[in-house]
Amino acid sequence: MPATPASEPSTMRERYRAQVRAEVKQVALRQLAESGPAGLSVSAIGKQLGVSGPALYRYFAGRDELLTELVIDAYNDLADALSAAISHAPGQEPPARLEAMARGYRSWALAEPHRYRLLFGPPLPGYDAHAERLVAASQAAMNLLIGTLRELGNRPPAPSSPPLTSQLTAWARAHAFDVDPAIALRAILIWSRLHGLVSLEIAGNFASMGLDPDEVFEAQLPALTA
Amino acid sequence: MPATPASEPSTMRERYRAQVRAEVKQVALRQLAESGPAGLSVSAIGKQLGVSGPALYRYFAGRDELLTELVIDAYNDLADALSAAISHAPGQEPPARLEAMARGYRSWALAEPHRYRLLFGPPLPGYDAHAERLVAASQAAMNLLIGTLRELGNRPPAPSSPPLTSQLTAWARAHAFDVDPAIALRAILIWSRLHGLVSLEIAGNFASMGLDPDEVFEAQLPALTA
DNA sequence: TATTTTTCGTTAGAGGATATAACAAGAGCA
DNA sequence: TGCTCTTGTTATATCCTCTAACGAAAAATA
Numbered sequence: 134m135p136a137t138p139a140s141e142p143s144t145m146r147e148r149y150r151a152q153v154r155a156e157v158k159q160v161a162l163r164q165l166a167e168s169g170p171a172g173l174s175v176s177a178i179g180k181q182l183g184v185s186g187p188a189l190y191r192y193f194a195g196r197d198e199l200l201t202e203l204v205i206d207a208y209n210d211l212a213d214a215l216s217a218a219i220s221h222a223p224g225q226e227p228p229a230r231l232e233a234m235a236r237g238y239r240s241w242a243l244a245e246p247h248r249y250r251l252l253f254g255p256p257l258p259g260y261d262a263h264a265e266r267l268v269a270a271s272q273a274a275m276n277l278l279i280g281t282l283r284e285l286g287n288r289p290p291a292p293s294s295p296p297l298t299s300q301l302t303a304w305a306r307a308h309a310f311d312v313d314p315a316i317a318l319r320a321i322l323i324w325s326r327l328h329g330l331v332s333l334e335i336a337g338n339f340a341s342m343g344l345d346p347d348e349v350f351e352a353q354l355p356a357l358t359a
Numbered sequence: 360m361p362a363t364p365a366s367e368p369s370t371m372r373e374r375y376r377a378q379v380r381a382e383v384k385q386v387a388l389r390q391l392a393e394s395g396p397a398g399l400s401v402s403a404i405g406k407q408l409g410v411s412g413p414a415l416y417r418y419f420a421g422r423d424e425l426l427t428e429l430v431i432d433a434y435n436d437l438a439d440a441l442s443a444a445i446s447h448a449p450g451q452e453p454p455a456r457l458e459a460m461a462r463g464y465r466s467w468a469l470a471e472p473h474r475y476r477l478l479f480g481p482p483l484p485g486y487d488a489h490a491e492r493l494v495a496a497s498q499a500a501m502n503l504l505i506g507t508l509r510e511l512g513n514r515p516p517a518p519s520s521p522p523l524t525s526q527l528t529a530w531a532r533a534h535a536f537d538v539d540p541a542i543a544l545r546a547i548l549i550w551s552r553l554h555g556l557v558s559l560e561i562a563g564n565f566a567s568m569g570l571d572p573d574e575v576f577e578a579q580l581p582a583l584t585a
Numbered sequence: 586t587a588t589t590t591t592t593c594g595t596t597a598g599a600g601g602a603t604a605t606a607a608c609a610a611g612a613g614c615a
Numbered sequence: 616t617g618c619t620c621t622t623g624t625t626a627t628a629t630c631c632t633c634t635a636a637c638g639a640a641a642a643a644t645a
Contacts, residue, residue: 146592146642171397176631187633188594196632255395255480255562268567297574304568321570322579329555336479341494342530344547348523353548372612372621402602413604414623422603 154192156182158206161199165247173200200251205270207248212273214241219281227284231358234281235323239331239350246335253328272308279305279312279320285358291315323357380418382408384432387425391473399426426477431496433474438499440467445507453510457584460507461549465557465576472561479554498534505531505538505546511584517541549583 160178175196176186193199218237222230242249252271292298292314301314330353333339334346386404401422402412419425444463448456468475478497518524518540527540556579559565560572 144642174631175633185595186631187596187635190633191593253559253562253564255476292574292578294574294578296571297578300570300574304570307569318575318578321565321568321575322582325555325559325579326552327555328559329551329553332558333479333551333554338479339547342547343533344526344530345522348518348520348526349544349547352518352520352523352544353551356548370613400602401604411624412602413606413625416604417622 150192154202157189157192157199158202161203162248165203165251166245169247170200170251175199201266203248204251204267207245207252208267208270208274210245210248211238211241211252212277214238215274215277219277227281227286228358231281231285232354234278235327235354235357238327239334242331242335249331249335253332275320275324276308276310278324279310279317282316282320282323283312288313289315289319292318326353326357376418380428383415383418383425384428387429388474391429391477392471395473396426396477401425427492429474430477430493433471433478434493434496434500436471436474437464437467437478438503440464441500441503445503453507453512454584457507457511458580460504461553461580461583464553465560468557468561475557475561479558501546501550502534502536504550505536505543508542508546508549509538514539515541515545518544552579552583 157178160181161173164173164177164181173196175189175193179186179189182189193202215234215237218233218240219230222233292301297318298314301317305312305314305317330350334350339346339349383404386407387399390399390403390407399422401415401419405412405415408415419428441460441463444459444466445456448459518527523544524540527543531538531540531543556576560576565572565575
């Protein structure tokens, strides 16, 4: 769905190719939602597209490449959603922006749980979730989080461990922004808390305890910005 | 591995049956560690046991029942690990016990990531992770957490939302302990934070950022008991 | 326009999975 | 000894991914 608006394909063939690839991905997403990543079947996609199985191997090297493509699209989509959430925050004060981002994160995950799981769930069997392309694609979302935190101003205490401090600065530097290690650490902790809540909610754990996930989330939210 | 020490099997046959089931599970765990839940193959287990595929269907109704069994074992094992961690806490002060439990939780997850994922990772395709047996099995671990928190004494502020308060008390009552809703909420939040950190670590996210997961965890730990 | 080259979709098939069915061989018990 | 119930075996149906070889269609070239 998030079409890369890069250089538009020139020749007719390439345009056709791109369109077929897009259609395949779309069907794949539907299938993913229904049967999870393990149920993603090239044959079935072909059947649903009115084309016979192996035809799709002209467009994707195999099941894994298709998955990778879906993961990258999902990262981009998540970053877009966060960005939109931040900029539509009611009142543009930094704390409000952070809260809006947290809600946006959760909303995206709830709207597309299968895609969220694709990003942050357990790695699939033979699949390397930390390949270079993927790490790069995940960057945009993290940048938004750090940017929002930096605006927040009230800097948290520096991490007490020297090695961690230097690891954090190295990480920040590698991503081309120059940021206080304390803020970087805080970003990571906020992310991990968000992920903890959201992934438990998606897995249905709160519901199976008879708790309203909305309430649980809102109860946790103040602790994030504090 | 965590043999249910319930009623020992009486007849010879039953004893043999139980032993075969145990062996199958053991091989299944090895396979799980290597190829993930999706790679769990009844045929392969049979081959590794020197027996031909369909033979195992005499012992397990199918792949799913085998998985369920593994999940239940894992819950029990986790609860044992937490219990041991708590009772071996250095100094028996409540805060130390809570920290010890958190470390125990992480240690267990790191020692057996595939089993941790089995419990708290995304649900498998056609598999109902909230079946009654499973929810019951998960109880023990949560009870340990709540028990430790209750000892802590310094009660947190009550949840501000009335519906959440009543949901929490209902949940606590259903599990046969009578506990302040504020403490129940806190237990859930602590659990979610622990899960957030641990699951990101297991997925390799910290490592791929160049951060030492030990350091990240220790940096977060004080915020849990506070 | 006519020919050559590239791309596409098809079937066939190898290899592997879950799971069922039908059958042979064994263990336990009267 | 003979009967029954349990176990493990093969054979089979049906699904999957992915490769190979073959027509057919479309694009590029002369």
